[in-house]
Amino acid sequence: MNKKGKISVTTENIFPIIRQWLYSSQDIFLREIVSNGVDAITKRQHLSNLGQVDEFDNPRIDIVLDKNNQTLTVSDNGIGMTAEEVDKYINEIAYSGLVDFVEKYQNEGDPQSQIIGHFGLGFYSAFMVADKVEIQTKSCFADQPAVHWQSEEGIEFEMTPGQRDKAGTDIIMHLTEEAAKQYTEFELRAVLRKYCQFMQYPIYFNVLTTKGETEETADKAEKGESETEKAVDKAEEAETEQETEKPINNPDPLWNKQPARIEKQEYIDFYYEVFPDGKEPLFWVHLNLDYPFRVKGILYFPKLDLQYERLEGRIKVFYNQVYVADNIPEIIPEFLFLLRGCIDCPDLPLNVSRSFLQDDQYVRKLSSHIVKKVSDRLAEVYRKESEQYKEWWQYLQLFVKYGMMSDRNFSERVQDIALLKDVSGEYTSLKDITEGNVYYTPGENELSAYTAMAQQQGKTVYILDQEIDLQWMSYIEFNSQGKIKFVRVDAEAETEQSSEKTEDIAQEQKTLLAEILQALGADQYEVKYQASGTDSLPLLIRESEEFRRMNDLLEQVKRSGDEQMLESMKEMLERDENKPSLIVNTDQPLLERLEHLDQDQALDLINYFLKLAKLGQDSLKGTEFIEFLELSAKYAFESTERDNN
Known part of the structure; x- marks a missing residue:
């Protein structure tokens, strides 16, 4: 049976292609080799069920790292x-044994249902890390x-009689110097956990450190004089105490069980x-579908606080x-990446390396189905556990809002369960807000003075404190066709712009205030006169909602880099x-009070109230805040002196 020859390669220089293009990560070699072993066991079990080969127990895959021999x-x-x-299958690259196997046994059960491989190139991924590869194999027939x-x-290649006396296959990779340094025990464990964590049969990993020693041992599997069996024999001879x-x-992941x-x-x-x-997760959705895919x-x-989490x-x-x-956008829309979990799709259309999906109608339908199942689960939790859902809203809102902006179908399904929380702790469904101004604060403890004024006027003030809320508000406004308008409590709403009262204000008072503001370097404001109530501050700062949102968006763009x-937004704002x-x-009797003060006193008073207005707007920072504290202390002492006199 001795034979020598050249491997049949259909494409020139195929190995550089395999190494650099076909597989997106070098680590994939281990997934491919182990997957071939899983396929081999699946085929043998199928033949055993048909009675064509003897029954066998204890299906398993063993992986041994031999540090001394670098294998x-x-x-x-x-x-x-x-x-x-x-x-046929090794010497002719890309000739997959799956095709022959399925054709031969297609009328006897469903051997393809759990077979992984399709393309026959997986074995040659071993040459990504090895300069020499050996196969010891024996057929189960x-x-x-x-x-x-x-x-x-x-x-x-060279083929000679082998040494195995029982069915199975050993793939022995003689690692390159670089690969031997890279793939330590800990690195291999990490790769196996990533790629093989849920493969269908038990996988055991052993390490040979010196002759006759292993860090872990394994009982003999049903195989011949393989490298792994020799390693186990040596470990037993050393009589080293080992754990079971x-x-x-985990060959039986939870998703395979009935919910x-x-x-x-x-x-x-x-x-x-x-x-x-x-x-601990909040809740989950279990996908279990056999038709149409x-x-x-x-x-x-x-x-999780996803503002500080990576999505990988x-x-x-x-x-x-x-x-x-991870995170294949063709299957899973990007907004679902905010969730966590596992999806097993045996019908995926994959390319030869299994690393990239082909965009086709099946994948689009699958994606839509997953979105529907997720939205249905959210609606179910809201319907059955309404109070719990409200408590969870702080964790769910980023996902729901991002999903609404990303997927129109998802948006329609969750319209009833998208919530707004007000400053009193009550929740309102978005579906119950159909038109008019929606007042909000960017934080529960922000813009307190303006929030109090709005509440005194009978307005409900909602808390919109997420980074995404800026875009989400615009999305809701657009979809409402202008019927809904979000207005921050310190913004100048259109209804307020028409309530200016100037007929009772003397021109002398207006001129005096303008001169003081100019002296303070605060003439960037457009001064308006309104009756805001005796409980409100003497001076208030407001700006249009649209302009302020643009400035907020500018800050987000700065952070994004x-x-x-x-530059485009700066030009637009300019x-x-x-x-x-x-x-x-x-x-408030502010203007009347100014007429009885000298120039310095008037400057100090307007400066104080101007800073108080900025404080109410949460925009008083740095040296201005220090100056405000000094003025507050000054007026406090003056008040104490007057009381004593």
Whole structure:
């Protein structure tokens, strides 16, 4: 059976392509090799169920890192290969054994349902980290001899009789110097956790440190004289006390179980298994669909402050329990990345590396279905646990608002459960606000003076303190076709602009105030006179809602670092000159008091009330705030002296 030859390559220089383009990450080599082992076991189990091969127990995959020899071995006790199959599936790149297997057994059960591989290129990903690769394999069909295959750099190969005496395959990778340094025990554990955490059969990881020693040992699997079996034998001979071995993966993830049979604590425990951050999720949605496409998974609504969280790695996409990628926007709309969880889609249209999706009608339908299930779950929680939902709103609002702006269908579904919280702690559904001004404060303890005035006028003041609220308000206004208008409590609403009262104000008083403001360097205001009530401040600062929003948006752009957008917005604001209004409260005796003061006293008084107005607007900062404190102390002492006299 000795044979030598050249591997049939259909594309020139295919290995540089495999190394640099086909696989988006070098770590994927381990996923591909282990996935091949999973496929091999699945095929053998199917043949066993058909009675074509003997039954076998204890399906497993063993991975051994030999530090001394710089090898990494992946062993399975699956279907194995004959010499003819090695020649066909290994020596001809991209010839997948799945095609032959399915064609041969397509009328006998459904062997394809849990088989991962499609393209036959996965094995050659081993050359991303190895300069030499060996295969020791034996077919599970009786009377088939074992085969040994080896190749350096994947160009020339050599096939000879093998050493295995039981069915299965060993892939022995002789690591390059660079790979041997990179793939330490801890790095390999991390890669296995990422890519193989939920593969369908138990995976055991062992490390050979010195001859006869292992950091972990494994009982013998049903395989021949493989590298892994030798490692286990040596460990037993050393009689080193070891803990009972445990697989490094979970072959039966929770999403495979029927939701009705799962307890609440099981969902929470599974969340911690995938996302060990110690923060319990609020609730979750369990996806379990077989038609018109197969999809399973669990999406969690986390209790997180997402303004300070990264979105990478939040939703993990699997293909028959094999990790594909995080946050694939073709399947999962971007706003769902604010959730956490796992989705397993066996029908995904993948390219040869399983790393990127092809955009097609199936994927779009799948995406729409996931969005619908998420919105339905939100509505269910709101309907059944209304008070709890309101408590959770502080964690849910960013997701709901972002989703409304991102997906029109989602927006229509959650319109009834999008909430607004007012300063009194009461909640109002967005559906109950149909028209008119909606007054808000950017923080529960901000703009307190203006909030109090609005409440005295019978207005409800809502709290909109999220970074996203600036865009969300504009979205709601646009969709209402102008019927709804959000107005910050310190903004100059259109109804207030027409309430100016100047007929009772003497021209001398107006002139005096203008001169004082000019002397204070505060002539940037447009002075207006309004009766604001005896409980309101003598001076109030207001500006148009539109202009202030533009300034707030400018600050967001500054934080984002988008220089091009920043310059564009600055030019726009410079063109649209807009003076803030200084409202003189005619219900306060300020103007009359000025007539009885000398120039310095008048300057100090207006300066004090101007700073008091800025304080009420939360815009008094730095040296102005210090000056305000000094003036406050001065007036306090003067008041005390008058009382004593």
